[in-house]
Amino acid sequence: MTAYIIRRLLTVIPITLGVLLLVFFIYRVIGGDPAARLAGKNATPQKIEQIRKQYGFDKPKFFNWQEAAKTGSPAAAFDSQFWHLVGQFAQLDFGKSLQSNQRISRMLADGVVPSLCVTTPIFLVELSVAIALALICAFYRGTRIDRTFVVVSIVAMSISGLVYIMMGQYFFAFRLRWFPVWGFESPAFLLLPVAIGVIAGIGGSLRFYRTIMLDEMYQDYVRTAFAKGCSQREVLFKHVLKNAAIPILTNVVVAIPFLYTGSLMLESFFGIPGLGRMTVDAIYTGDEPVLFAMVFIGSVIFVIANLVTDLLYTWADPRIRLQ
Amino acid sequence: MTATAANSAALAAKPQTLWSTAWRQFRRNRLAAACLWIIVIYVGIWLYAESVYWTAYLRDVVPSYKVTDFDARNAAPSLRHWLGTDFTGRDNVAQLIQGVRIAFEIAILSSAILIPLGFLLGALAGYFGRWVDNAIIWLYSVVDSVPSILSIISISYVVGRGMKGIVIGMGLVAWVGLCRLIRGEYLKHKQRAYVAAARALGAGHLTVMLRHIAPNVLHIVIITFTLLFPRFILTEVILSYLGVGIANEPSWGVMINDAKQRLWLGVWWELGGATAAMFFLVLALNIVGDALRDALDPKLKTAEGSAT
Amino acid sequence: MENTNQTLLDVRDLRISFFTDEGEVRAVDGISFSMKPGETLAVVGESGSGKSVTAMALTRLVPSPPARYLGGEIIFKGRDTLKLSPEELRRVRGAQISYIFQEPSTSLNPVFQIRSQIAEAIELHRRDVKDVDAEAERLLTLVGIRDARLRMGDYPHQLSGGMQQRVMIAMALACNPSLLVADEPTTALDVTIQAQIMELLKELKQKLGMAIMLITHNFSIVADIADNIAVMFRGKIVEYGPTQRVLHEPQHPYTKALLECIPRLGAHKHRLKTINHAEIEAALGR
Numbered sequence: 079m080t081a082y083i084i085r086r087l088l089t090v091i092p093i094t095l096g097v098l099l100l101v102f103f104i105y106r107v108i109g110g111d112p113a114a115r116l117a118g119k120n121a122t123p124q125k126i127e128q129i130r131k132q133y134g135f136d137k138p139k140f141f142n143w144q145e146a147a148k149t150g151s152p153a154a155a156f157d158s159q160f161w162h163l164v165g166q167f168a169q170l171d172f173g174k175s176l177q178s179n180q181r182i183s184r185m186l187a188d189g190v191v192p193s194l195c196v197t198t199p200i201f202l203v204e205l206s207v208a209i210a211l212a213l214i215c216a217f218y219r220g221t222r223i224d225r226t227f228v229v230v231s232i233v234a235m236s237i238s239g240l241v242y243i244m245m246g247q248y249f250f251a252f253r254l255r256w257f258p259v260w261g262f263e264s265p266a267f268l269l270l271p272v273a274i275g276v277i278a279g280i281g282g283s284l285r286f287y288r289t290i291m292l293d294e295m296y297q298d299y300v301r302t303a304f305a306k307g308c309s310q311r312e313v314l315f316k317h318v319l320k321n322a323a324i325p326i327l328t329n330v331v332v333a334i335p336f337l338y339t340g341s342l343m344l345e346s347f348f349g350i351p352g353l354g355r356m357t358v359d360a361i362y363t364g365d366e367p368v369l370f371a372m373v374f375i376g377s378v379i380f381v382i383a384n385l386v387t388d389l390l391y392t393w394a395d396p397r398i399r400l401q
Numbered sequence: 402m403t404a405t406a407a408n409s410a411a412l413a414a415k416p417q418t419l420w421s422t423a424w425r426q427f428r429r430n431r432l433a434a435a436c437l438w439i440i441v442i443y444v445g446i447w448l449y450a451e452s453v454y455w456t457a458y459l460r461d462v463v464p465s466y467k468v469t470d471f472d473a474r475n476a477a478p479s480l481r482h483w484l485g486t487d488f489t490g491r492d493n494v495a496q497l498i499q500g501v502r503i504a505f506e507i508a509i510l511s512s513a514i515l516i517p518l519g520f521l522l523g524a525l526a527g528y529f530g531r532w533v534d535n536a537i538i539w540l541y542s543v544v545d546s547v548p549s550i551l552s553i554i555s556i557s558y559v560v561g562r563g564m565k566g567i568v569i570g571m572g573l574v575a576w577v578g579l580c581r582l583i584r585g586e587y588l589k590h591k592q593r594a595y596v597a598a599a600r601a602l603g604a605g606h607l608t609v610m611l612r613h614i615a616p617n618v619l620h621i622v623i624i625t626f627t628l629l630f631p632r633f634i635l636t637e638v639i640l641s642y643l644g645v646g647i648a649n650e651p652s653w654g655v656m657i658n659d660a661k662q663r664l665w666l667g668v669w670w671e672l673g674g675a676t677a678a679m680f681f682l683v684l685a686l687n688i689v690g691d692a693l694r695d696a697l698d699p700k701l702k703t704a705e706g707s708a709t
Numbered sequence: 710m711e712n713t714n715q716t717l718l719d720v721r722d723l724r725i726s727f728f729t730d731e732g733e734v735r736a737v738d739g740i741s742f743s744m745k746p747g748e749t750l751a752v753v754g755e756s757g758s759g760k761s762v763t764a765m766a767l768t769r770l771v772p773s774p775p776a777r778y779l780g781g782e783i784i785f786k787g788r789d790t791l792k793l794s795p796e797e798l799r800r801v802r803g804a805q806i807s808y809i810f811q812e813p814s815t816s817l818n819p820v821f822q823i824r825s826q827i828a829e830a831i832e833l834h835r836r837d838v839k840d841v842d843a844e845a846e847r848l849l850t851l852v853g854i855r856d857a858r859l860r861m862g863d864y865p866h867q868l869s870g871g872m873q874q875r876v877m878i879a880m881a882l883a884c885n886p887s888l889l890v891a892d893e894p895t896t897a898l899d900v901t902i903q904a905q906i907m908e909l910l911k912e913l914k915q916k917l918g919m920a921i922m923l924i925t926h927n928f929s930i931v932a933d934i935a936d937n938i939a940v941m942f943r944g945k946i947v948e949y950g951p952t953q954r955v956l957h958e959p960q961h962p963y964t965k966a967l968l969e970c971i972p973r974l975g976a977h978k979h980r981l982k983t984i985n986h987a988e989i990e991a992a993l994g995r
Contacts, residue, residue, distance in 0.1 A: 096543030104552070108569075109559025220774055232691075236631065236684035238638045240657055241676045248664050298815035304770055305810075306880070307803035307833045309795075320820050339548055343642060357551075361558055361643050373555055377547040384546070396864040397819055 079392070079399075086388055090381055097377040098167065102160055105370055106139060116176070116366060134159060172371035177363050182371045185356060192262055193352030196344060197337040199268065200275035204283055205330065207276065212287035213314055216295050227284065234281030243347050246274040260349040271348045275341060290325050294318045324395050331387040335380040339372070419620070423696040433692030436685035443501055443682050450502035466495035466651060475668050484674040487659060493671055496651035497678045503652040504682065507567055507637055508630045514572025515629075516622055519579030520615075526580070527587025528610050537584070541577045549574050553636060557645040564647060567640055571633055579625045582701065586618040620697040627690035631683040638679075653679045716784075717887060717920050718767070719743040723781035725759075725766055728774070736762040736776070738944035744937075746887060749914060749921040751931035751952070753967065754941035760924050763941070764890045767922075768802045769793075786887070804834040807881035811893035813873035817865035823849075823876055824861035830883035848879040853909055871902035878909065885917065892924045907934065929971050932956060940964045 106112055113130040114121070130136045138144070138158045146155035166173070172182035215224045250270055251259040257270035294300065295318060303313045338353065345354035353372065360368040392398045428434055457464030470490030478485045484493035526537035544552070556570035590596060591614070599613045634653070640646040641654030653675045660672035694701055725737040737759045744750050752760045765771045767783055768790055783790045790801060807830075810816040818826060827845040831838050838844050842861070849857035852875040865873055874894060881889055891910065895903035911934050914921055925931060931938060931952065938955040940948040940963065948961040959965045 092539060093542055093546060096539060097546050100543050100547060100552075101555070104555045105559055108556060109561075115559070220772075232687050233684060236680050236687055237676065238635050238654075238657065238679060240638050240642055240654075241672070244657070244661060244664060244672065252665060298810060298812055299818040301770065302808070302810065302816045302877075302880075303818070305768070305802055305808040306830045307799045307801075308829070309799060317818055317821075321818070324820075335548060339551065342550070343639065357554075358643060361554060361645065369555060369558070373547060373551045376551055380546050380548060395820070397866045 082392065083389065086385065090385055093381050094378060095164075097381065098164060098374060099160070101370060101374050101377070102163060104373075105366060106135075106159060111135075112366065115364070118364075134162060137162070167374065172374075173367045175360075175368050176365045177359075177368075182368055185368070186353065186371065186375065189351065189353040189356050190338065191352075192350050193339075193341075193345065193354060194337060195262075195268060196271055196275070196350055196352060197341060199272045200279065200341070201333060201337055203272065204276045204279050208280055208283035208287050209326070211280075211284050212291045213319070215284075215288045216291035216318065217310060217314060219292060219295060228288070231281035231284045231288075234277070235285070237278075239278045240343055242274050242278040243343055246270060246277075247347060262348075262350045267348070267350075271341075271344045271350065275344055286329065287322075287326065290322050291318060294321050297321070324391065327390055327394060328387050331383050331390065332380070334383045335376055338379050339376040419697070423620070423693075426696040427692055430692045430695075433689050436688040436692075439681055439685035440689060443685070444505075446498055446501045447505045450498045454499070454502060466491060466499050468492075475663060475666075478670055485668075485670045487656075487671055488663065491651075493656075493674050496656060497653070497674055499651045500653040500656060500675065500678060501682070503564075503647055503650055504634050504637070504679075506564065507571070507652075508626075508633045510564070510568040511571040511575065511633055512626055512629070514568065515576040515579065516626065518572070519576035519625075520583050520622060522576070523580040523583025524587050524610050524615070527584040528591055528606070528614070530588075534584075537580070541580050544574065545577045547574075550636070550639065554640065554643060554645060557640055562645055562648045564650075566645060567637060567647065570640075571636065575629055575632075578629075579622070582621050582625065583618055586621060587614060590614045590617060620693075621701065624690065624694045624697060624701065627686055627693055631686040631690070634679060634683055715745065717744050717746045717748070717786065719782075719784040720763075720767075721782045721784070723763065723766065723783060724779040725762055725771065726777050726779055728777060735944045737766065739781070740939075740941070740944070740946045741781075742939050742946060742949060744888070744920050744922065747914075747918050747920055748937065749923060749935045751923045751925060751935035751938045752941060753925055753928055753931060753938060755926055755967075758941040759944040760941045761892055764808075764892050764922060764924050767888075767890065768806050769798060770802070770808075800834070803830055803881075803886075804884045805886050806888045806890060807884070807886040808890045808892065809874065809877045809881050809894050812897050813870060813877050814865065814897070816877060817873055819865055821864075822861065823863050823865070823868075827861075827876070827880050827883060830880045834884040844883075845879075848883055849876070851882065852876075852879045852913070854879070869902075870898050871905060874898065874902075874906055875909065878906075878913070882913065882917070886919055888920045888922060890922045890924070893926070894923070895930065896925070896927070903930065910934065928956070928967060940967065 109115060111126075113126045113133070113135045116133070117126045117129050140158055140160050141155045142157040143155060145157050146152055148154075170183055172186070174181055175185060178185075211227060215227050218224045247259065247270070251257045258267050261267050291314075299321075300313055300317060303317045308317070339357070341352075342354040342358050344350070345352045346358045349355075356368065357372050359365070360372070453464060453466065468491065470486065473482070473486050473490045474488055476482055476486040476490070482492050482494070484497070486492055487496065522537050522540070526534040552574050553567075553570040556573060557566035560566035560569050587610075596609055596613060599609050604613065637646060637652060638654035638657055641652060641658050646652065646654050646658075656675040657672060660668070660675065664672055720743065721741050722739050723737055723741070724735070724739050727734045727736055740759075740763065742750065752763065754760045762771055762776070766778070767785065769778070778791055781791070785801065785806065790798065793801065817823075824842065824845055827848060828841045831841050831844055835844075845861060846857045849860060854860055854872065854875055860868070860872075865876070868876065878894075889910075894910070895906050898906065907930055910921065910923075913919075914934070921934075923931060923935060935952045937950065938948070938952050939946045940955065940961065942961075942963045948955055948959065948964045955964065956968070959968055
């Protein structure tokens with residue numbers, strides 16, 4: 079058991095390194111010369127050269143064998159773009175924004191609170207509503223009520239999130255004036271984005287949780303519970319829910335990174351100064367260091383969330399816990 | 402005398418293949434069968450749109466859907482323009498039709514990257530196991546750790562605005578799900594007797610992997626493709642919004658984004674048309690994908706849920 | 710209620726069908742049988758013969774849809790369970806008719822301790838029991854689990870298959886049922902464990918005097934426990950009578966065929982018979 083936990087903890091290292099490698103690969107290899115991209119379309123060769131020097135793009139990408147051979151020290155091989163990045167990120171230094179020249183770590187810290195203000199309520203409301211509806215579906219499985227929910231959720235999933243946002247903002251904020259259109263000043267400003275976020279996401283969640291519940295409904299232990307004389311309610315809320323809690327838990331923890339990265343479209347539509355909007359702005363302005371940091375941190379949080387899920391799993395499921 | 406007896410006699414008489422039973426089961430799902438027809442109609446529209454595009458391209462003229470008419474900008478729906486015109490007076494219906502073409506092109510080109518990639522890596526991992534498996538698991542765990550929307554955005558961004566960026570972005574990210582499923586199937590199949598038999602007859606690893614096992618797991622590719630298609634369409638909208646989408650061609654995402662400002666002026670037909678065109682295809686694909694999975698492999702755990 | 714002494718269970722012309730897209734499947738096609746208190750009835754047949762559906766139908770445990778109860782009566786202690794309200798039905802399930810199933814490993818809820826699974830059965834029907842833990846311990850001891858107190862904190866996966874089935878039996882006995890339905894109770898178990906479980910059932914039957922309905926495809930385990938045997942084939946009871954008569958003078962070709970499938974020590978046969986369905990159908994005149 080302890081051995082398993084230690085082994086699981088250690089897997090974080092290669093995965094995190096891999097993530098960094100992947101993000102590095104995207105921004106420094108796939109897209110061609112990063113200096114030319116940063117300099118813009120009409121930049122002079124001198125300007126590009128200057129940027130290349132400034133950001134160290136002139137160094138080898140992974141290993142500086144030349145330098146190592148010249149100086150004779152193996153450590154010099156790590157004088158490369160990738161390993162510099164590793165060293166930098168290990169100290170939580172993500173560089174500066176090209177646009178505002180602010181420290182990115184500062185920007186990340188500032189953006190997190192507004193993002194969480196939007197995403198956490200969406201997450202919690204969506205989770206509880208979806209689970210409640212999934213239980214209703216399981217209760218009425220095979221009947222018209224269940225089928226209606228399934229069809230409605232597929233319909234809801236088939237509409238672009240952008241359309242929900244545009245229509246919601248237009249009707250409820252602009253036309254009906256029920257909510258403020260834009261800004262982040264009081265909780266009232268959050269109501270509409272949260273409502274739209276829930277509606278846009280509920281279809282997918284409901285289907286997911288319904289599948290989990292129904293899978294459990296057809297297990298043998300459910301038959302045993304009925305044979306004992308349990309009522310539908312007792313079977314659902316006691317037997318099924320406790321078993322379903324394990325896959326639900328996984329899904330919940332894995333969703334946590336998205337709380338952090340914020341909602342790209344909601345935040346920029348409603349003017350919420352969170353990380354989602356920061357990312358969108360960075361794409362518009364080509365602020366690569368910000369994008370790089372955002373993608374990397376989003377992934378690291380995902381890796382950690384995954385780790386937590388696995389550890390929770392061992393705690394929640396007696397079949398694993400007691401091995 | 403009884404239906405049971407008649408049925409079992411019929412069952413015994415006709416050899417049942419996976420595909421024929423699956424097809425029979427699929428057809429019984431009337432909703433899915435109707436949705437299949439919707440998809441067929443879309444395919445027809447797609448082919449028509451391709452012909453419009455290529456005719457104009459080969460004749461080196463401006464295609465009809467790009468013809469602007471500044472006298473009829475933002476025109477309301479009329480007999481001439483069923484869904485009105487956009488801000489440069491282009492016919493919205495013609496643009497929606499081209500949107501079908503873009504949607505199919507994105508889906509097919511992205512799949513042309515992700516299916517071979519996911520299939521091959523999954524097959525190698527499942528079949529060979531050991532370090533090959535470990536390496537591939539590491540690879541897909543890494544790719545899977547980056548929130549997919551962020552990695553698609555990043556790739557589209559660095560590759561540059563346009564079809565190429567979108568296709569490479571989606572192709573290099575979306576293979577993970579397929580790879581997992583194929584790996585699981587290969588793990589299962591390599592234990593089967595027919596594989597041992599093929600090996601005993603002297604078939605090489607490559608032959609066993611591709612000639613013997615692959616046909617048995619092909620249905621997963623089809624299910625995956627059908628279920629990914631709608632997600633490609635929805636993701637394209639987000640990419641267009643972020644400014645890393647299609648350039649110079651009328652995709653649905655571009656149309657929805659263009660409609661953004663004009664919606665507030667009360668011009669709703671552009672948004673409405675694009676939403677509806679997208680909705681029916683996405684819905685039909687979602688339903689057909691589910692039905693295909695239920696018919697071909699009900700136990701298959703495909704990824705569900707959304708990421709916006 | 711007056712006729713309790715003569716008949717415990719009287720099933721008359723029970724018909725249950727499943728309606729699928731392929732058409733109607735008659736799982737139970739007009740069967741009748743009856744059981745006296747304390748009697749053991751073995752229902753024998755191949756898989757798909759409708760024997761499990763019959764057993765489950767006694768308390769309407771077959772979910773409907775897809776199943777439809779088309780007709781007949783199930784008179785248990787003078788009342789037709791097909792006509793009971795869900796509320797009344799729950800008071801029969803587990804209390805008067807209780808079940809054990811084929812797969813003890815999946816039939817027990819994996820995330821609850823043994824203690825709480827047995828306690829649930831007690832709490833559902835016996836509100837008067839004060840010390841539920843003590844009662845659970847007594848039941849576990851009754852079914853031959855040693856160190857019952859220690860085992861109660863276990864989760865199902867920590868027990869062997871035989872032990873799991875004993876727990877299932879303990880759970881089924883929690884409310885002194887008048888009828889225990891054992892649906893293929895030994896099929897998923899090793900041969901030696903099978904014998905132990907059958908031995909236990911026999912012993913419990915003597916001790917507690919409940920009726921047992923034993924559902925099985927295996928003739929060899931019924932001989933020394935069953936009073937009567939009903940042989941089911943394609944939803945119908947094709948042979949019904951006292952155990953000795955059915956075993957030694959089978960009337961129906963299907964029964965004969967089934968009996969021939971049993972391997973016997975010392976019988977010099979090179980091959981075991983398989984069942985030729987066409988022959989039997991011909992004999993049935995279908």
